[in-house]
Amino acid sequence: MTSAIQSQQSIGSIAVQIPGATAIFRKLKLDFCCGGQQPLAKACADKGLDTEQVLQAIQALEHQADLPAAPSPTALIDHILQRYHEVHRQQLPELIRMARRVEAVHRDHPQVPHGLADHLETMEQELLEHMAKEEQILFPMLKQGGHPMAVHPIGMMRHEHVSHGEQIERLAELTTQHQPPAGACNTWQALYAGTARLTEDLIEHIHTENNLLFPVFEGQAQH
Numbered sequence: 001m002t003s004a005i006q007s008q009q010s011i012g013s014i015a016v017q018i019p020g021a022t023a024i025f026r027k028l029k030l031d032f033c034c035g036g037q038q039p040l041a042k043a044c045a046d047k048g049l050d051t052e053q054v055l056q057a058i059q060a061l062e063h064q065a066d067l068p069a070a071p072s073p074t075a076l077i078d079h080i081l082q083r084y085h086e087v088h089r090q091q092l093p094e095l096i097r098m099a100r101r102v103e104a105v106h107r108d109h110p111q112v113p114h115g116l117a118d119h120l121e122t123m124e125q126e127l128l129e130h131m132a133k134e135e136q137i138l139f140p141m142l143k144q145g146g147h148p149m150a151v152h153p154i155g156m157m158r159h160e161h162v163s164h165g166e167q168i169e170r171l172a173e174l175t176t177q178h179q180p181p182a183g184a185c186n187t188w189q190a191l192y193a194g195t196a197r198l199t200e201d202l203i204e205h206i207h208t209e210n211n212l213l214f215p216v217f218e219g220q221a222q223h
Helices: 011-017 021-027 040-047 051-059 073-105 116-143 148-174 186-218
Strands: none
Touching (some): 011 021, 011 040, 011 186, 021 073, 021 186, 073 116, 073 186, 116 186, 148 186
């Protein structure tokens, strides 16, 4: 939880603890890998940065997953767009960048995740296409109260969700269940913390659509 992030915590440990923090550190040119043992406050002071502002930016990364009680389909769709679609668009480019770096720097390590960056790029491409179809076609249709024809795009989305599930399994294989090897650098640890977070978010995303949203329009009774 972000409440545990303190200014005296090392930036390396924050990079591993909070998926997405690496993007902030990179943007601010804070060295979380080789210089990762430095406390955040000292690293910020050395760069003339406001520690509190950096802390707030990191805390904003912790996504609130709370759904409104008994949400309407429109509220559910808005939640999916904000909590999952926007988040996936932030997550994947940074994970791909870190995976490329780890694969290059540690290419001779026996446990280097060869092919991870390419797999993440495939996931990003398919997710972007999938989310665009939902945002441009299906969700506007559902927000208008549904349509008898909605079962067809819903069926297609369910089918694509199966493919996403297979990609999640492959991601776990490539990352040895998101467990970095002993002695892994901060970037490698942060990468696997991020792939684990992506996996959790994507599973929740698919669950919310398959089990909460779609049945409303498929005429299935909810129990």
